[in-house]
Amino acid sequence: MYEQLMQPLDLGPTRVRNRIFNPPHGTSLSHHGVVTDDLVAYHLSRARGGTGLIILEGMTVHPSYGFEDSFLYAGSDRIIEGLNRLARSCRDEGTPVFGQLFHAGRGVRLSHDGSRPLSYSASDVPDERYRVVPVSMPNDMVWEFIESYVDAAGRLADADLDGVEILASMGYLIPQFLNPETNRRSDEFGGDAEGRMRFLREIISRSRARIGSGKTLGVRVTLDEKTDRGLPAEAMIEICQSLEADGHVDYFSVISGSSSAPDGWIHVFPPMSVAPGFVADDARRLKQAVSKPVLVAGRINQPQLAAEVLESGKADMVGLARALIADPEFVNKMASGRAEDIRACVGCNQACVGHRLAHFPVSCIQNPVSGRERTMGELKPAQSSKxxxxxxxxxxxxxxxxxxxxxxxxxxxxxxxxxxxxxxxxxxxxxxxxxxxxxxxxxxxxxxxxxxxxxxxxxxxxxxxxxxxxxxxxxxxxxxxRLPEVEVDGVEMVDSWSVIRDDVKPGNSVVIADWSCDWAGLGVAEKLARAGHYVRLLSGGCVAGESIQAIVRDHWIGVLHQLGVEMIPYARFYGGVDGSAFFQHMTGGEAMVFEDVDTIVSCYASQxxxxxxxxxxxxxxxxxxxxxxxxxxxxxxxxxxxxxxxxxx
Ligand SMILES: Cc1cc2nc3c(=O)[nH]c(=O)nc-3n(C[C@H](O)[C@H](O)[C@H](O)COP(=O)(O)O)c2cc1C
Ligand code: SF4
Incomplete structure (x- = not known):
């Protein structure tokens, strides 16, 4: 049934045994910039699970981004030994390993000591998501950065990885050079499309010279950054065509979104509200414009969908980042007729992206063994059956x-x-x-x-x-x-669970007293707003949904805003009397009174x-x-x- 997914493919000099790849994803399993035994165990379990190709997480290349402990740092020879160990382990299982190189440019915001580091970009255009004002790189520094990429690519080759992928997507440093919105330079790295592309082109051609023809070289690009000032798809397609004409690139990998804008970054780690397979049509567009293989990832969590993307000719390989976090055995199960046994990722972003953004090892709410393979990977039979x-x-x-x-x-x-x-x-x-x-x-x-x-x-x-x-x-x-212990008289109060279950019918004007700041408050607000209620969401935190993953929350808040839900933060619930709901500002202490309330929905601590x-x-x-x-x-x-x-x- 999944025969086509199990066909081998050549990515330049590397032959992969099937069409499923593990896309690069930061795991926070590295330590001081180098590979740990935990990281080896993590990837080994995906290799043993039958994954065709593993592309390791974005590794930083330059000391200006060598701060964060949980990033692999390819700017030093210390990376080589561990990478080599990791690659050998996975190759022994039949899975080649590539490494990805990146720099966040104006997205760099952390240092070792908590002070804000200098971040560098093509120009000093402020970053909307991290509120960083970067330094416009002097010309000689641009050349220094290019050399850092090339040296890092060399280290990956020296570690005997099978290939190198250059991350030229998601609003990081390279797209900051490519995009006229963020590149205002007038030297040879700016001015026109040709100049803006020079940074990437030099990295690619020099990296190829450094790693030789025996290693695969790929580029990861975004066609749709899902934000107003992103680089248009047509421009990125032309860039890929030029790169292909230069003759150094073996494959293109397509992703969506941008990490530099709140609307764009939702699509880098798309939550369940984003349609499955939503990047596949972008991949098709690129595939029609280039002849090298095109890889795609983005909310593909079922073999049926993976097969459909491949069989419809939209891409040559299908990436499963979170699907393999949820079930490292995905490919083996699919290939052995046990597809229904696959533990499908549900796109909640809680323990994978959520842990990563908090600098903890990635895991999965459904599969806590992920990220803990070394300590929990093996299940020993019970000594006696009880x-x-x-x-x-x-x-x-x-x-x-x-x-x-x-x-x-x-x-x-x-x-x-x-x-x-x-x-x-x-x-x-x-x-x-x-x-x-x-x-x-x-x-x-x-x-x-x-x-x-x-x-x-x-x-x-x-x-x-x-x-x-x-x-x-x-x-x-x-x-x-349970309900909060406050006085409520002359106004209805119900708990969120009974609203979700449709056990009660709230009145038209609703105030949600949201102690939890999680999915319940946001979800009840959406449910009632969609049913035509006037909804005010009072959160006991600094933002509605403060307790859940930022990406899920950011997307949800956008939806609530579209639905006309009023969202008021820092609100401590005090009770309700005669059609009014009373709150107190959690830091200022002032009373906050909301009138004309038919129903107060309580999202309070359960017990x-x-x-x-x-x-x-x-x-x-x-x-x-x-x-x-x-x-x-x-x-x-x-x-x-x-x-x-x-x-x-
Ligand atoms: C925890 C996590 C970290 C990620 N880090 C990277 C990264 O370092 N480089 C990159 O190109 N993409 C990164 N991504 C994006 C993934 O490669 C992939 O494109 C995205 O998760 C969508 O695919 P999926 O729906 O199969 O998870 C990351 C994704 C996750 C979940
Ligand atoms: S935590 Fe959620 S999104 Fe992440 S891999 Fe598991 S099911 Fe998927």
Whole structure:
């Protein structure tokens, strides 16, 4: 079925065994700029999973961007040994490895000591996203930067990587030279399209001379930066044609978005609200204009979609960054007729992009082994098979049940409602969030594969506990909603869960008292605004959605703005009387009064469910508590705790 995806391809001198590549993505698994054992283990698991090609994360090339600990730094020979070790490990599994080189230009904003570093660009045009004013590079510095790229490319070749990719996309340094909006130079690196392209062209031709013809050389480009002042697609296509005519480039890789603008960067790490495969048509445009192979990535998370992109001739290779974070075995499963076993990425951006942006190792809410391969990669069979009772069918209980059963335990899971999924069932019911339900779909399938016996609609009591006779009980009964302890009189107050479930019908004018600042407040605001309500979203943080990933939040806030939702930050809820809702400014202390309110929707802290505390008190019974039943957090911690417990019994 996926025959075409499994066909080999030549990218210059490198033959790849199939059409799936692991696109470059910062992992924060490096340390002091060099490869760690954790990073080797991370990529090795993708190579073992059958991935055709691995392109390592963007490595910085120049001391002006050698600050951030979690970036690989190709500006020093210290990088060579680790890269070589990594490449050899993956090649032994049949997967070649390329390395990507980049510099953020005016996007550089961090230093070792917390002071703001000088950042350098083609001109001193301010950056909108990071609010950085760069230094316009003197001419000799531009040449110095070119040499840094070339030296770095040489180090990658010396490390015996199979290829080098130059990142010329996403609004970083090279596009800052290419784009007349950010390049106002009058020397040989500016003036006209030819001059603006010189920086890239020199990097490419000199890198080719340095690495020789035995290594692959590719370029990653953006056709649509998804922001007003981005370089137009036509200009980028012409640049690619010129590069091809120069004869040094073996492939082009296409991505979308720009990291230098809030609207553009959403598309670099597209959340679930962005359509699957949304970059494929850009790849097709480029493919029609050049003859070298074209690679594409962007919200491709299912083999069917990957096959469609390839078979329709839009690209020659398909990149899966987050799909392989969620399931490193993607290719092996696809190739062996087990495509339905793939744990599909749901585009939540929580533990992958979210961790990366906070400088923590990338992981996945569904697959916490990602980024922890060295310590958690291996699942050892249980020493003796025990009878395990899991109470609660949310993500924590399901994951614990799956892992314990995979290790050879006999596992039964009891859920007192009619559906598995827990709070995922709420999150997926919000507008544009249906894909989040994939977390449940994937776990339910894993329960099935692992042979866990599931009983729905059933409460454990003393007599059923006696009948089951478990060796170990896992309590994973999650959290329940609660309302804030404030006075409310003469105005309706409801909790967000009942609004999401459609258990209540709020009045026309709604105030959302959003203590949580997460998906619930944003989602309820969108749901009610779409249904025609007048919505005011009062957040107990400095911005609506402060607790969730910036990319998801930024996109959502744009949607709420379009829908006319009024968003007011720093608001501490104080109560409601006779059609008014009272808040206090969280730092200024002044009263904030909102009138003509029909319904206050409370998005307040939920509380751990203690219904099974009696089980923990039974003498001689092994009992463990996981997930929100200890303290309410998110799916990520629930699944992680389920995994840890399932491994340890
Ligand atoms: C955590 C993370 C870090 C990334 N870092 C890079 C990078 O260093 N260089 C790059 O070109 N793209 C980077 N990307 C973008 C990916 O290569 C890819 O284009 C993007 O994630 C869309 O593909 P996907 O939907 O398969 O995840 C990163 C993506 C993620 C998720
Ligand atoms: S954390 Fe979410 S977006 Fe990231 S890989 Fe996992 S499912 Fe995909």
């Amino acid at each position: 009878k395990i009772l899991v109470i609660g069918g949310g993500p924590a209980g399901m994951k614990a049940a799956v892992v314990a059963a995979e290790r050879g335990h006999q596992v039964e899971l009891y859920e007192n409602s009619t559906r598995l999924g827990g709070q995922v069932n709420l999150a997926e019911a919000l507008p544009g969030r249906a894909e989040f339900g994939g977390v449940t779909t994937n776990l339910v399938h894993e329960l099935d594969l692992a042979g866990v016996k599931v009983t729905l609609n059933s409460q454990i009591d003393e007599s059923s506990l006696r009948d089951i006779e478990p060796d170990h009980v896992i309590i994973a009964i999650g959290a329940r909603t 751990a469910n203690h219904d099974c505390d009696w089980i923990a008190e039974i003498d001689g019974l092994n009992v463990s508590l996981i997930g929100d039943a200890i303290s309410p957090r998110t799916v990520e911690e629930a699944v992680l705790e389920g995994l840890r417990l399932g491994r340890s019994i």
